[in-house]
Structures are given as structure tokens and as C-alpha cells.
Amino acid sequence: RLLTAGLYLLCLVLVASYTANLTSDLTVAKSKNVISGIDDIKSGKIPFNRIGILIGTANEEFYLREISSSSRNFYPLKSRKEMYDSLVNNLIDVTFNDAGVAEYMTNNIYCNATLLGEDFNKGIFGIITPKQWLYGQDLDVHILSLKESGDLDNLRRTWFQ
Structure with missing residues (x-):
């Protein structure tokens, strides 16, 4: 009886260990991303028809110029x-x-979506204002001063990360 109980406990430990290792391996495999950034997209790790591009935007121009060599093979x-x-x-x-x-x-x-890779076109962003806006020059100067003082990065960290 003692031998049977010992074998039973050994089997229980082995099954628990196997289950834990299998769960760990599956979790790690699921958490690995297929791609890690823009270079993986350029190399074709994702089928081009599975890449969604907002038509009529700078992103479309970037895709056509840098990734697909002017081929519209994306999902519009x-x-x-x-x-x-x-x-x-x-x-x-x-x-x-x-x-x-x-x-x-x-x-x-959309909390179940994930951002991958680094920003690949840093520093280019815009604020839409009317043409010949009276405060356009002031806005430019203030944004530049925020950037130079580091406050723009602090605002970005506070509100977006």
C-alpha cells in the first residue's frame, strides 16, 4: 500500500509538472509577435493583402513609396x-x-490591439489650422519651445503612455 501511494504521488507530481511546462510553453509561444516592426513588413512576413492602409493619407503614400514599390496590394x-x-x-x-x-x-x-516596433517617422506630426491663421506663428514658436524644454515629451508620456 505504501508503494502504491508513493507511485500515485509521483505520478501526480509528474502530471502537474508536465501540465505546468506545457502551459508555460504555450503562453510564451502565444505572446511572441509574428512581426516586430516596419522592417518585418518590408521583408514580407505579413501577406500584403493583410495590411490595412487608410486610403488618401500620408500612410498610403509611405506604404506605396517605401514598402510596395507603388503597388496597391494592400487592404484599403x-x-x-x-x-x-x-x-x-x-x-x-x-x-x-x-x-x-x-x-x-x-x-x-481598443485595448486588445497591440502596438509593435518603434516609431519609424519620428518628429513629423501636424496640427490642422485654417490657412493664414492669425496665431499660426505663435503656435509654431510655442510648440518649438515645448519641444526644446522637454515638456512635449512629458506631455506625451503623461497622456499617451
């Missing part, structure tokens, strides 16, 4: 809502978006 999207819905519904695997907008959307609205 008409709005940002369609972009995120297509990601969530697995119609597309990847999309490009402005870093600030993407960080806000993935942190606050």
Missing part, C-alpha cells in the same frame, strides 16, 4: 473606425497609424 480602409474594427475582426493583421493616435486608441478604446 476608408476610416479610422474601419481600421480598428478590421484589426479586431481579423480582416487585417497590421495597419499604420500616427503614433499618438495609435497609443491613445490602444490604451483607451
Whole structure:
């Protein structure tokens, strides 16, 4: 009886150990991303028809110029809502978006989406204002002073990360 109880406990420990290792391996495998950044997209790790691009935007121009050599082989999207819905519904695997907008959307609205890679076109962003706006020059000067003092990075960390 003692030998049977010992074998039973040994089997129980072995099964528990196997289950824990299997769970750990599956968790690690699931958490690894297929791609790690823009270079993986350029190298074709994702099928081009699974890359969603918002048509009529600078992202489309970037894709055509830098990735597909002017070939429109992407999944065309008409709005940002369609972009995120297509990601969530697995119609597309990847999309490009402005870093600030993407960080806000993935942190606050589409929490099951993930940002991958580094910003690949840093420093280029815009604020839309009317043409010949009276305060345009003042806005430029103030944004530049915020950037030079580091306050712009602090605001970005506070509100988007």
C-alpha cells in the first residue's frame, strides 16, 4: 500500500509538472509577435493583402513609396473606425497609424490591439489650422519651445503612455 501511494504521488507530481511546462510553453509561444516592426513588413512576413492602409493619407503614400514599390496590394480602409474594427475582426493583421493616435486608441478604446516596433517617422506630426491663421506663428514658436524644454515629451508620456 505504501508503494502504491508513493507511485500515485509521483505520478501526480509528474502530471502537474508536465501540465505546468506545457502551459508555460504555450503562453510564451502565444505572446511572441509574428512581426516586430516596419522592417518585418518590408521583408514580407505579413501577406500584403493583410495590411490595412487608410486610403488618401500620408500612410498610403509611405506604404506605396517605401514598402510596395507603388503597388496597391494592400487592404484599403476608408476610416479610422474601419481600421480598428478590421484589426479586431481579423480582416487585417497590421495597419499604420500616427503614433499618438495609435497609443491613445490602444490604451483607451481598443485595448486588445497591440502596438509593435518603434516609431519609424519620428518628429513629423501636424496640427490642422485654417490657412493664414492669425496665431499660426505663435503656435509654431510655442510648440518649438515645448519641444526644446522637454515638456512635449512629458506631455506625451503623461497622456499617451
